[in-house]
Amino acid sequence: ETGVTQSPTHLIKTRGQQVTLRCSSQSGHNTVSWYQQALGQGPQFIFQYYREEENGRGNFPPRFSGLQFPNYSSELNVNALELDDSALYLCASSLLLRGGEPQYFGPGTRLTVL
Amino acid sequence: QKEVEQNSGPLSVPEGAIASLNCTYSDRVSQSFFWYRQYSGKSPELIMSIYSNGDKEDGRFTAQLNKASQYVSLLIRDSQPSDSATYLCAVIRDNNNDMRFGAGTRLTVKP
Secondary structure (H helix, E strand, O other): OOOOEEEOOEEEEOOOOOEEEEEEOOOOOOEEEEEEEOOOOOOEEEEEEEOOEEEEEOOOOOOEEEEEOOOOOEEEEEOOOOHHHOEEEEEEEEOOOOOOOOOEEOOOEEEEEO | OOOEEEOOOOEEEEOOOOEEEEEEEOOOOEEEEEEEEEOOOOOOEEEEEEOOOEEEEEOOEEEEEEOOOOEEEEEEOOOOHHHOEEEEEEEEEOOOOOEEEOOOEEEEEEO
16 A cells, blocks of 8 residues: 655745645545645645545635646645745645545655745 | 644653643534644654544553543553654544644653
C-alpha cells in the first residue's frame, strides 16, 4: 500500500509569483484535503476535494485554488504569493464514506516566499 | 474562543510516567475526534481516532471523550523519550469534513 506523497519537498518563490504543489493520495482513498501549517501552529484547513469536486473550503482567499484528477491525485495552486504564505503545506487523503473518517498526511511541502 | 484549544506546554514528564494531554472544543455538533503526533520538521501522524463517549485504548495510548463537557484527552502510559513530540488534537464537525486543529501540546519525555 502506497502512502500519501507530495512534491516538491521544498520550494522558494518571490512575492507575486505563482506556485503549484502536488499530492498523490494513498491507494484506495477518494478524498484529498489541503492544509497550511505556520510555524508553531496547528494545520489550517484550506479545502477538500472529493470525486474531482471541491467539497468544503476554509477561510482562505480565492487565490488559493485546487484540482483533483480522476486518479484522485490533487494540485494546490497559489497565485500572487505573499510573504505570509510561507508555511508547510500538507496534503491529507481519506476514504470518504459517511463523513468523519480519519485523514492521513503526506510529508508536506515547505514553501518560502521571499 | 478558538474552536479547538490545547495547552501549548511544554509538558515535561520523566521516562516511564503517564503523560496526560487535554483538548476542548467549542462546536457541540462535533462528532469525530483525532490525536496526531508531529515530530519536529515532519508531518502529523495519526495516533488515535475516537467517536463515542468513553475510553478507547491502543497499546500505550488511551483516548478519552466526554461530549457533554466537550473534552477529549490522550493518555500515554510508560512514556518513552521517543514520545517527545507535539501532539495535535483535531475535530470534525457533523455534516462536514474539514478537520479543525488545536495549536498542539509539546511533550518532552526526559530519560
